[in-house]
Amino acid sequence: xxxxxxxxxxxxxxxxxxxxxxxxxxxxxxxxxxxxxxxxxxxxxxxxxxxxxxxxxxxxxxxxxxxxxxxxxxxxxxxxxxxxxxxxxxxxxxxxxxxxxxxxxxxxxxxxxxxxxxxxxxxxxxxxxxxxxxxxxxxxxxxxxxxxxxxxxxxxxxxxxxxxxxxxxxxxxxxxxxxxxxxxxxxxxxxxxxxxxxxxxxxxxxxxxxxxxxxxxxxxxxxxxxxxxxxxxxxxxxxxxxxxxxxxxxxxxxxxxxxxxxxxxxxxxxxxxxxxxxxxxxx
Amino acid sequence: xxxxxxxxxxxxxxxxxxxxxxxxxxxxxxxxxxxxxxxxxxxxxxxxxxxxxxxxxxxxxxxxxxxxxxxxxxxxxxxxxxxxxxxxxxxxxxxxxxxxxxxxxxxxxxxxxxxxxxxxxxxxxxxxxxxxxxxxxxxxxxxxxxxxxxxxxxxxxxxxxxxxxxxxxxxxxxxxxxxxxxxxxxxxxxxxxxxxxxxxxxxxxxxxxxxxxxxxxxxxxxxxxxxxxxxxxxxxxxxxxxxxxxxxxxxxxxxxxxxxxxxxxxxxxxxxxxxxxxxxxxxxxxxxxxxxxxxxxxxxxxxxxxxxxxxxx
Numbered sequence: 001x002x003x004x005x006x007x008x009x010x011x012x013x014x015x016x017x018x019x020x021x022x023x024x025x026x027x028x029x030x031x032x033x034x035x036x037x038x039x040x041x042x043x044x045x046x047x048x049x050x051x052x053x054x055x056x057x058x059x060x061x062x063x064x065x066x067x068x069x070x071x072x073x074x075x076x077x078x079x080x081x082x083x084x085x086x087x088x089x090x091x092x093x094x095x096x097x098x099x100x101x102x103x104x105x106x107x108x109x110x111x112x113x114x115x116x117x118x119x120x121x122x123x124x125x126x127x128x129x130x131x132x133x134x135x136x137x138x139x140x141x142x143x144x145x146x147x148x149x150x151x152x153x154x155x156x157x158x159x160x161x162x163x164x165x166x167x168x169x170x171x172x173x174x175x176x177x178x179x180x181x182x183x184x185x186x187x188x189x190x191x192x193x194x195x196x197x198x199x200x201x202x203x204x205x206x207x208x209x210x211x212x213x214x215x216x217x218x219x220x221x222x223x224x225x226x227x228x229x230x231x232x233x234x235x236x237x238x239x240x241x242x243x244x245x246x247x248x249x250x251x252x253x254x255x256x257x258x259x260x261x262x263x264x265x266x267x268x269x270x271x272x273x274x275x276x277x278x279x280x281x282x283x
Numbered sequence: 284x285x286x287x288x289x290x291x292x293x294x295x296x297x298x299x300x301x302x303x304x305x306x307x308x309x310x311x312x313x314x315x316x317x318x319x320x321x322x323x324x325x326x327x328x329x330x331x332x333x334x335x336x337x338x339x340x341x342x343x344x345x346x347x348x349x350x351x352x353x354x355x356x357x358x359x360x361x362x363x364x365x366x367x368x369x370x371x372x373x374x375x376x377x378x379x380x381x382x383x384x385x386x387x388x389x390x391x392x393x394x395x396x397x398x399x400x401x402x403x404x405x406x407x408x409x410x411x412x413x414x415x416x417x418x419x420x421x422x423x424x425x426x427x428x429x430x431x432x433x434x435x436x437x438x439x440x441x442x443x444x445x446x447x448x449x450x451x452x453x454x455x456x457x458x459x460x461x462x463x464x465x466x467x468x469x470x471x472x473x474x475x476x477x478x479x480x481x482x483x484x485x486x487x488x489x490x491x492x493x494x495x496x497x498x499x500x501x502x503x504x505x506x507x508x509x510x511x512x513x514x515x516x517x518x519x520x521x522x523x524x525x526x527x528x529x530x531x532x533x534x535x536x537x538x539x540x541x542x543x544x545x546x547x548x549x550x551x552x553x554x555x556x557x558x559x560x561x562x563x564x565x566x567x568x569x570x571x572x573x574x575x576x577x578x579x580x581x582x583x584x585x586x587x588x589x590x591x592x593x594x595x596x
Contacts, residue, residue, distance in 0.1 A: 006480050010387040011396075016380050017454070018403040020447055024410060024418050079315030087309055088316070100320040106572040107326065107565060108508025110537045114561045115326045117544070118333055139322055146319065170301060172308050193409075200411025203510040203537070207544060228413040232511065235417065246421065253414045260409055 025257065032254025035247050041255070044214045045230065050240040055252055057216045061130075061224040062199060062259070064217055065209075068134020069198050073142045074191055081149020081187075086175055105143035112140050113207035121208055130217045130224040133209040140204060141194035148190020152183040185271045192267035196260050202228030211237065227256045327565075334559035336552060344559060350523050352543065357556040359536070359563065361525045366535040366567075368526065369438060369513065370506040373445030377502055380446070381453030382495060388454070389461040390483060408451045416515030419444040424516055433530035436518030441533070444512050449502035456501065456579075460494020461487060497578035504571035508564060510537040536564050 043054030080097070088094040116136030126132040156179050164174035180187075205226045211233050213225030231252045234245045337344055337357060347358015384404070388397055420436075423443050428435030464487050472486040473479070488495075518532025519542055526533050534542075540557050547554045 003478055003480050007387075007391050010383045010391060013380055013383040014387040014392070014400050017384060017407060017450055018400055020450075021403045021407055021410075024415065027418060027422065028414065076315050076318050079312050080319065083309075083312035083316040087312060097316050097320060100323045102572070102576070103323050103569070104319050104326075106504065106568055107323075108510070108537070108568050110508065110510045110540055111326070111330065111561045111565050114540065114544075114558060115329055118558070119325060119329050122549075123329070139326075142319060142322070170305055172305050196409050200409070200413070202411070202413040203541060206541065211545075228411055228511070231413050231417060235420070235515070249417055253411075253417055256411055256414060260411065264406075264409065 028250060028253050028257055031247070031250040035251030036254060040248075040251055045212075045225075047212050047214070047238050047240075050234060050238065050244050050248055053214075055227065055230060055248075055255065057213060058225040058227045058230045058252065059255060059259075060216050061213065062226045062228075062256075064130055064224055065134045065137060065205060065226055066195060066199055068130060068220070069137035069141065070191070070195060072135055072138030073145050073194070076138075077142050077145025077191075078149045078187065080146045081153060082175060082180075084146070084150045085153035086171075086179070101143050101146050104139070105147075109140055109201055110203045110207075112136055113204040115139070116204060116208040126221060128208065128210040128223050129221045130209070131220040133205050133224060133226070136204045136208045137198040137201060140201065141198050144194035144197070145187075145191055148194070149183070149187050152186025152190065153179060155186060156182045189267050189271050192263055192270075196263050199260055199263065200228060200256060202226075202232055205229050206232065227252050227259075231256070330558060330562050330565065334555055334562045337555040337559035338562065344556070350539070352547075352553045352556070355552060357552065359556075359560060361523045362534055362536055362539055362560070363563070364525050365438075365523065365533045366507055366537075369441045369445065369517070369533065369535055370503050372438065372442040372529075373449055373506045374499055374503050376442055376446035377449040377453045378499055381450050381498075381502075382457055384450075384454050385457035385461055385495075386483060386488075389458050390479070390487070404451050404454050407447060412448065412509065412512040413515070415444060415447060416512035419512065419516040427530070431530060434518055434532055436516055436532050438517065438526050438529040438531060438533055440516040441513050441535075442529070444516050445506045445509060448509055448512055449506050452502045452505055453498045456498030457491070457495045460491040460498070463494065464490045493578050497575045500571050500578065501575045504568045504575070507571070508537065508568050510541060514538040514541055536560050 040054045041059070042056050043052075044057055045055060046053030080101070084094065084097065088097070113136060116132055116139070120126050120132040120135055121128055160178050160182060161174055164178040165171070169177070206229050209226065209229070210223040211229060213223050215222075217224045231249045234240060234252075235249055238245065240248075331338075340347075340357065344357055344359060345363075346360050347356065348360055349356045349358050350362060384400070388400060392400065419440055423440045424435040424437075426435075427433070427437060427440055431439075468486045468490060469482055472482040477485065513535060514537065517535065517538065519534050519538050520532045523534035523539070524531075540560055543553070544557055547557060
């Protein structure tokens, strides 16, 4: 009897997190749906009269920042991951690389933002721009791409490498055409998880790009708007009536969450497809 | 004969070329791997360079009781204390929900329920922090204002929001460490006639303790470094103080940086002080992460030792 009560109690507590998740998502969806319209999605924001504008440059801006971030972090992270998994000898250098990757992962995002502000925006003279914002985001998710690549590559069975080497392929050929092919689902899933984090990150972008942007960037050094920053700005800085600001923040939150969910679903889809392909070719 | 020699020579050359290509690729990969070290060094170097004038204030900076940039006073002691008050409270809530969740997932949950709970917990990490902060502002702040009085934007709201953000870390590492307890312990305890709940309390939890502790310290690191969500719900008064009740508005380290960086005069002591806050954050989180790593390693070490002893017999 007592056992059952405790078990039930634990179950109830465990369901709290599920309830929180569903409440947040449902709350944002229900309130956000009322604002979503074609105008809202396709117009530029009007900070003097919020209700007359939309969030189009912010949507595009978020995607641009994400692209710069991934263009920086994915090649570098994958290369590091391949090195750590395939080449690295167990010496002091390898150990310190691992240590510093963990270190970078532990740095709070606001500190990365401050670093982006002083190093990229001022010292290198990029100004508040897409390049500065994207690279700072890249610094933030680099450890995720390194870890994801290393772990996915290490999970590839040893026999694959041995078979490829026995057929006369060189080490790099084996890695490129055999090991990486089996490791892709893991790598891609890890990268997309990092991308989701970068998409929703506000502090880093706030410090490294301008705030109230109304246009779409034309070059890497143009200023760029992003959805998280837009939500923050209209709630705190922009002088608008509370109701309008809140409803627009709901709309922008809904778009942001939808983009995040799309990335997650895409990650799952890619992974499943890949797994099916692999098992198909084996059969 | 000449032709054959020529072909052999070409083949040799080709192989040499392939070999150099392999070497170059390896070097390139190695250089990429060094990039993380480089980035961390740059971050440390630039953060310290910018904050030295403020750190040089010494006691006035770390233990000064007033933060008032207008009057050139940069004491961050109240902000540090508040940061820990907010972080620890959030952690207490996250532990209260997270540890039972972890035990349920590891010991009782049927597979289908686990497939609902676990992804939901992991998805909580993915919700953008600004959205969660906005949700907190609309729901919890209003709720607190209407039911408990005050401004609503307060320590309590910060606790709740940060607890939601720390929960996934606490759950996933705690669950792993509960699962990592050797099966033999559980079986031995059950064989002695203990019930499942008694077994968990007396045999499993004591052995999972260091892992659970590690998850809490890691959660604390995340709570201290979290910016946007907590910023939205704690009120951020003009002059920070140490709160005397959980319904007071407060300021934490991260929110101070975000609120003040936009109007800071570049090159002033104020700017150096903001970067110094960044350094303080960095150091606090680095220490917490280090302790976590040691705690997890310690646990793994202990388990291996035990396994070795049991296997030896």
